[in-house]
Amino acid sequence: MTITLDVNGKKQHIAADPETPLLYVLRNDLKLKGARYGCGIGQCGACTVIIDGKAVQSCDVPVSAATGKQITTVEGIARNGKLHPLQEAFIAEQAAQCGYCATGIIMSAKALLDANPKATESEIRTALKGNLCRCGTHQRILRAIQRAAKEWRS
Amino acid sequence: MSTAENAPRKLPGSLNTNRRLDRWLRINRDGTVSVFPGKVEIGQGILTALSQIVAEELDVGLQRVRLAPTDTRYSPDEGMTSGSQSITDGGAALRYAAAETRDLLMQQAASQLGVSLEQLTVTDGTITARGGGSVTYWDIATEDLLKREATGDVPPKPAAQHSVIGAAVPRRDIPAKVSGSPSYVHDLDLPGMLHGRVARPPSYGAKLTALDEAEVRAMPGVVAVVRDGSFVGVVAEREDQAIRALNRLKRIARWEERGGLPESTNPRFLLKETTEDEVISEKSDKAAAARAARTLEAEYTRPYIAHATIGPSCALATCDDGRYTIWTHSQGVYPLRHDLSKVLKIEPERITIIHSDGAGCYGHNGADDVVLDAVLLARAVPGKPVRVQWMREDEFTWEPYGPTMVVTLKASLDADGNIVDWVEDVWSNSHSTRPGAQKGVNLIAAWHLSQPHEPSPPRNPPLPGGGSHRNAIPIYEFPNQRVTNHLVKRMPLRVSALRALGATANVFAIESFMDELAAAAGADPIEFRLRHLKDPRARAVLEAVAAKADWKKGEKGDGARGRGVGFARYKNGAAYVAAIVEVEIGNEIGVKRAWVAIDAGLVINPDGLINQTEGGLIQTVSWVLKEAIQFDRERVLTQTWLDYPILNFEEVPQIEVTVINRPDLPPLGAGEGTQGPTAAAVANAVFNAIGARLRDLPFTRDKVISALA
Numbered sequence: 046m047t048i049t050l051d052v053n054g055k056k057q058h059i060a061a062d063p064e065t066p067l068l069y070v071l072r073n074d075l076k077l078k079g080a081r082y083g084c085g086i087g088q089c090g091a092c093t094v095i096i097d098g099k100a101v102q103s104c105d106v107p108v109s110a111a112t113g114k115q116i117t118t119v120e121g122i123a124r125n126g127k128l129h130p131l132q133e134a135f136i137a138e139q140a141a142q143c144g145y146c147a148t149g150i151i152m153s154a155k156a157l158l159d160a161n162p163k164a165t166e167s168e169i170r171t172a173l174k175g176n177l178c179r180c181g182t183h184q185r186i187l188r189a190i191q192r193a194a195k196e197w198r199s
Numbered sequence: 200m201s202t203a204e205n206a207p208r209k210l211p212g213s214l215n216t217n218r219r220l221d222r223w224l225r226i227n228r229d230g231t232v233s234v235f236p237g238k239v240e241i242g243q244g245i246l247t248a249l250s251q252i253v254a255e256e257l258d259v260g261l262q263r264v265r266l267a268p269t270d271t272r273y274s275p276d277e278g279m280t281s282g283s284q285s286i287t288d289g290g291a292a293l294r295y296a297a298a299e300t301r302d303l304l305m306q307q308a309a310s311q312l313g314v315s316l317e318q319l320t321v322t323d324g325t326i327t328a329r330g331g332g333s334v335t336y337w338d339i340a341t342e343d344l345l346k347r348e349a350t351g352d353v354p355p356k357p358a359a360q361h362s363v364i365g366a367a368v369p370r371r372d373i374p375a376k377v378s379g380s381p382s383y384v385h386d387l388d389l390p391g392m393l394h395g396r397v398a399r400p401p402s403y404g405a406k407l408t409a410l411d412e413a414e415v416r417a418m419p420g421v422v423a424v425v426r427d428g429s430f431v432g433v434v435a436e437r438e439d440q441a442i443r444a445l446n447r448l449k450r451i452a453r454w455e456e457r458g459g460l461p462e463s464t465n466p467r468f469l470l471k472e473t474t475e476d477e478v479i480s481e482k483s484d485k486a487a488a489a490r491a492a493r494t495l496e497a498e499y500t501r502p503y504i505a506h507a508t509i510g511p512s513c514a515l516a517t518c519d520d521g522r523y524t525i526w527t528h529s530q531g532v533y534p535l536r537h538d539l540s541k542v543l544k545i546e547p548e549r550i551t552i553i554h555s556d557g558a559g560c561y562g563h564n565g566a567d568d569v570v571l572d573a574v575l576l577a578r579a580v581p582g583k584p585v586r587v588q589w590m591r592e593d594e595f596t597w598e599p600y601g602p603t604m605v606v607t608l609k610a611s612l613d614a615d616g617n618i619v620d621w622v623e624d625v626w627s628n629s630h631s632t633r634p635g636a637q638k639g640v641n642l643i644a645a646w647h648l649s650q651p652h653e654p655s656p657p658r659n660p661p662l663p664g665g666g667s668h669r670n671a672i673p674i675y676e677f678p679n680q681r682v683t684n685h686l687v688k689r690m691p692l693r694v695s696a697l698r699a700l701g702a703t704a705n706v707f708a709i710e711s712f713m714d715e716l717a718a719a720a721g722a723d724p725i726e727f728r729l730r731h732l733k734d735p736r737a738r739a740v741l742e743a744v745a746a747k748a749d750w751k752k753g754e755k756g757d758g759a760r761g762r763g764v765g766f767a768r769y770k771n772g773a774a775y776v777a778a779i780v781e782v783e784i785g786n787e788i789g790v791k792r793a794w795v796a797i798d799a800g801l802v803i804n805p806d807g808l809i810n811q812t813e814g815g816l817i818q819t820v821s822w823v824l825k826e827a828i829q830f831d832r833e834r835v836l837t838q839t840w841l842d843y844p845i846l847n848f849e850e851v852p853q854i855e856v857t858v859i860n861r862p863d864l865p866p867l868g869a870g871e872g873t874q875g876p877t878a879a880a881v882a883n884a885v886f887n888a889i890g891a892r893l894r895d896l897p898f899t900r901d902k903v904i905s906a907l908a
Contacts, residue, residue, distance in 0.1 A: 062419070065439040073438055078386035079379020083509050084591040085442075088840040091509055119379035128378060135377040139369060139806055142814050143242025143559035144376030145510040151377060173848035177840065179509045180242055180559045181817030183851040185810065 048108055052077070053121025063109035068092045070108045071118060079119035079148045083177070090176030093149035094118045100156035102175070119148040122155060131155055134193035135186070142180030150176045154190045162197045169194075210351040212291025213237060217275035218348045223296040224253070226304070226340035230324065232259055235267045237277030238289040239530060240372060242559040243870050244807040245285045247370045251803055252290050255363040256297035256355055258321045259336070266371075269554035271532050271547075279531040279633060281562070281696060282664065283773055283868025286803060290866065299353040300345060307339045358801065358862035365862065367806035372556070384528050384555035385513040389584040392515070393422055395576035396445035396587065397432040399597055400647065402456045402834040403693065407431060409453040418444050423579040428649035429454075432576045434585055445590070458833045460691050466500040466603040466895075469626040474685035479662060480672040487619045487678035491611035494620075495719055498607045499708035501896040502827035503600040503692055505843060510558025511589040512565035512598075516573035518581050523550045523574055528557020529566045534635025542571060542645045542652060561818070563695035564598045565589050567634050571642040592838040597643055600828055601697025602628040602667070606708035610677075616720030618731060620679040623709070627667035628690050629657030630700040659686055660700075664770045670702035670875060673709050674768050675731035692830065699769070699874035703819070706767040706875020707882065707896070714763065714883040715892065723752045724764050724883065734768075736798050739859060740777040741766055743796035747857050748779040756888035759784055763883025765876035773868040774799040775859075778816065778876040780852065782884040787900050790820045790852045790881060798859040799869035808869055809856045815873030816854055821846035822874075823881045825897050 050057045052075060059074045066085070071077045071094070080103050083091030087105035094103045095117040122129040131151045134140070141147045150173060157164055157172040164172070169190050178186065209215055217223070217237070225233040234253050240246045250264040267274070277289055301321070308326040309316050311334055318329040327333040358365075376382045400407070407429040415424050415433060420440030425432045431448055435441035461468040515526040523543070529535045532552040540547040552570075560566055569589050577585040589597075604627040611620040632654065634641045639655030646652060659666040668684040697703075717727035725745050732738050744750075744764070754762065761784075766777040775798040783789045795812055802808055825844050829836040837843045878896070886892050891906035 061437070062439065065437075069437070069439045072386075073388075076388060077379070078381045078388070081383075081385065081510060082588060083511070084840055086591070086839065089509060123378070128374075132377045136369065136374055139373060139810060141242075141370070141373050141376055142244070142810060143509075143557070144373065145242075145383065145508075145558035147377050148379045170848045177509055177845060177847065179507055179561070179818070179845065181814030181821075181846075181851075182810070183817060183846075183848055184813055184854055187848070 048112055050108070050111060050116060051114065052116045053118060059108070061108055063107060065108045066104050067106045067108045067111050068103040071103060077118050077120050081145055081148065090149045090153060091146050093152040093176065095152055095156050098156065098159065100153040119152055129155070130196050131190065131193045134189040138185045138189035138192060140182055140185035140189040142182050146176060146178045150178070150186055158194055158197055162194060164194060166191060208351070210349055211295045213275060213277045213288045214292035214295055214349050214351065217277070217292065220296050220300060220347055220349050221345035222275045223293060224300050224345060226300070226336050226344070228337055230337045231263050231265050232257060233265050233267055234293065235274050236289055236293070237269055237275040238280045238285040239269050239554050240556050241280060241530065243811055244370050244804065246372065247368055248286060248803040248807055249290060249293055250371065251363045251366070251368055252294050253297045255361060256294055257301050259324045261363060261368065263324065269532055271536055271550070271552045276533040279534065281530055283769065283870040283872070286866045287868055290803065294355045295351050295353070296349055298355045299349055302353045303344055304336050304339065307344070308334050311339060361862065364803055365805070365860070368804055370807070382556055383510065384515065384526050384557055385510055385588060387515055387526055387555060387586070389515065392584045392586055393434050393436060393580060394438040394441040395432055395434045395573060395585045396441045396590070397430070397572045397644070398445055398448035398452060399593055400429055400454055404459065405429065405454040405456045407452060408455050411451055414451060415444050415447050418447060425576055425579045427575070428651065429647040430575065430644050432572060434576050434580055456833050460830050460832050462832065464502060464827065464829060466502060466605050469603065469605050469687050472687045472689055474626065474687050477684050478681060479668055479684050480680055480682040482678065482680040484678035490613040490619050492614045493719060494609065494611045495715055496609045497712055497715060497894060498605065499704065499711060499894045500605050501603060501704045501707065503603045503694070504697055504822055504826050505595060505600055505828055505837065506561045506564040506598055506697055507843060507845060508558045508560055508564055508594060511591055511594040512569040513557065513586070513588040514570040514573040515584055515586045516570065516577040517584045518577045521545065521549060525550065525552045525570055525574065526555050527552060527566065527570050528555060528560070529570060530560065531633065531635060534633060535567050535570060538634035538640045538642055539571065539574060541640050542642065543574070562601070562697040563633050565594050568597065568643045571644040575644055595837050595839070595843060596835045597693070599632060599693045599695035602630055602694040604667070604701065604704040606704055608708060608712045610712065610716055612716060612720050616722050618675070618677050618716060621673065621677045623671065623682045624685060625668055625671050625683070625701065625705060626685045626687055627701055628687050628694045629659050630666040630694070630696050631658045631660055632695040657690065663772050665701065667701040669700045669705065669770055670767055671705045672771060674734065674737065674771055676733055677731065692835070699871040702767070702769060702871070703874045703878055706765065707878035710765040710767065710876065710879030711882045711894065714886065725750060726752065728766060736775050737766070737768060740775045740796040740798050743857050743859060744777040744779050744794050747796065747855060748794040750779060758889060761884050761888025763880045763885070763887050765879030765883065767875045769868065769872035774872040776872040776876045778873065778880045780877065780880040780884050782881060782888055784885065784888055784903065788824055788885060788898050788903060789850065790824070793852045793854045795854065795873060796857040796859060797869065797872060798861060800861045800864040800867040802858060802860045803866060805858055805860070808858060811870045812856045812873050813854045815871065816877050817846060817851055819874045819877035820852065820881060823878050823896055823898055825899065827897050
């Protein structure tokens with residue numbers, strides 16, 4: 046059946062089983078590869094996108110549940126050809142090793158800072174509890190998010 | 200003439216086995232330099248470091264350096280990207296190859312400009328003569344310039360001339376990776392691509408007894424069901440269809456299981472196994488032994504630990520006219536090709552393997568296995584690319600774990616608190632069952648085919664690097680010493696290389712025991728270590744970390760907080776690392792702060808080194824506090840992140856890394872140096888905080904409670 050989605054401000058029509066997890070529609074139908082498969086059951090955060098302002102694990106949402114909502118993926122957060130301040134901050138702090146978890150973390154952080162630009166380090170840590178990083182890049186990631194938050198406020 | 204004189208001269212690093220300059224470098228007309236590394240990016244930033252080396256030695260801007268993906272059609276065979284050897288193997292090769300290439304270009308320029316070499320300088324690929332006149336690399340590099348064997352005679356630049364080596368150059372790959380653009384093999388999307396999944400047996404050695412394939416073939420989108428012995432896979436048009444078909448396969452397949460896993464997860468089952476024993480270090484001084492006043496004994500263990508990559512392994516393959524093209528994040532494309540050619544019974548030349556980045560692997564995980572899965576499925580749909588990504592539970596249940604280990608120690612102190620005797624015994628499986636062995640095939644699917652291949656006999660890489668005995672020989676100076684390695688041959692659970700191999704458990708044991716001995720001697724743990732250490736570089740990292748952490752001689756914890764130290768020289772020949780960690784003990788152990796000092800010789804990229812060191816520390820804290828694979832007599836029970844929690848953002852410590860740069864000394868492998876020292880530092884900090892000695896990893900809540908009881 047055809048499903049209509051609003052992804053990064055564009056209407057998209059997709060022929061898929063309504064039970065298909067949103068992740069596979071984003072990656073394979075819309076070719077948006079920034080959300081990544083990590084566990085398939087919402088335990089690791091590698092597939093995080095923002096739906097109606099909330100960070101959501103797209104592996105755990107049937108595509109039918111995302112219709113009529115605003116979906117933002119990491120590909121949709123750059124503005125006027127410039128990377129989002131969070132992405133810039135990740136580069137400035139060299140906040141990646143393998144980088145596989147980075148896009149999911151950026152989306153979780155964006156949802157947090159959009160709602161609370163004054164988030165403290167401890168609030169950032171709590172917001173990222175569901176995003177796993179295996180390389181141990183946490184300290185740099187926390188620095189990068191705080192750097193972006195500072196820019197946000199100024 | 201002896202054969203030694205006939206043998207080709209030894210060249211630096213991997214240049215020795217890939218001796219032609221054009222195997223490594225190409226000077227292009229468009230003002231760029233192509234570099235062909237055989238080592239691959241696994242999140243450690245190696246490609247950035249290698250490009251720094253080439254830019255430095257060639258005197259060209261970094262932006263001119265193009266790195267070709269490792270590809271069996273043209274890349275040098277550098278074996279595995281493992282063991283913290285990429286700078287010492289691939290880096291050394293490129294350093295010398297680039298220096299020699301620069302020299303050849305300078306000679307060419309001298310003859311074209313009609314001047315002597317001394318009158319030439321080079322800036323960003325433009326060679327200028329003192330009296331005027333200039334040429335560029337891009338103009339004068341002829342087709343055949345690098346079609347020659349390297350001599351290794353042109354020395355690289357001395358440290359004083361370095362401007363790119365030693366700079367904290369940003370990683371080349373991070374912008375694309377944080378922007379979300381396709382960066383990993385997982386993201387490759389080829390025209391007409393199909394999706395495959397494999398229904399693995401529920402346990403090792405299980406045999407498929409019944410399966411109604413027709414039921415799965417009739418499912419929407421299913422293109423093929425492949426069944427060969429106990430190997431069962433499905434190919435579908437859409438990824439979600441492949442996963443639905445996989446779930447159906449798993450539900451309806453009937454298996455006969457055989458059991459055979461250890462009776463408990465307690466590593467001490469190793470002590471009852473048949474072993475191959477080798478005394479790997481022995482020193483005797485009877486007079487010193489006679490001074491023994493007090494003897495201590497202790498036993499340390501670690502469980503099976505998972506690599507637990509965030510991105511389950513993935514590969515793409517196509518089969519066309521009996522030729523295969525493969526995209527993979529394998530750490531060794533040539534060894535992988537060797538094993539694939541045995542399974543497919545074709546010459547290796549008919550298989551092309553192209554490397555593409557993957558998620559961090561931290562050693563031998565499912566990266567190679569998933570390639571054979573993709574190949575076997577692609578063979579069923581000729582001409583169509585098939586992408587296979589493992590499910591999370593495939594990775595947790597089938598990856599080869601870091602082996603469980605037991606280390607026993609016994610040492611004597613003299614009346615002055617000096618160690619006069621040291622006896623150590625290590626029990627472990629091999630830590631190396633990667634593909635590429637002479638005999639057998641080390642790929643899961645090959646074991647399940649109707650005409651199965653046997654796994655290759657396990658290897659224990661020899662000392663000084665070592666495998667299970669890596670870092671088993673203390674680098675302290677003891678007058679009497681006997682270290683015995685007990686290699687356990689039976690491997691009830693699949694095991695292989697996990698970052699640092701045996702060094703983690705061996706250093707954890709040695710450095711915990713050093714702390715126990717220091718306490719028995721009434722000595723400060725850092726002073727006690729220095730007492731037994733002569734190597735000035737070893738002493739320097741310990742002194743540096745103590746200064747940075749503001750370590751107070753004889754400092755004591757307060758019943759909840761405490762600090763501990765750990766130290767080692769990785770592989771007894773690579774980077775020196777000393778770590779101090781601070782723990783806070785409530786319901787569970789928390790590691791709050793950590794300080795590390797590292798000496799890795801000449802530092803190519805200090806920020807890359809710091810990033811690896813921070814990551815190594817955090818990963819080890821996670822192993823130490825939380826991680827152990829669970830199983831019963833039949834099956835591995837660890838399937839999801841709930842079964843295998845790792846350190847999360849709320850739990851990670853704040854880390855300060857101090858780098859001791861030695862620009863005039865050779866670079867030393869560093870990516871795995873933090874593991875052992877960190878593990879011991881946590882145990883020692885717990886003792887410092889609450890007076891309880893934990894010797895069995897991981898240090899979960901129940902271990903703390905029983906240690907306090």
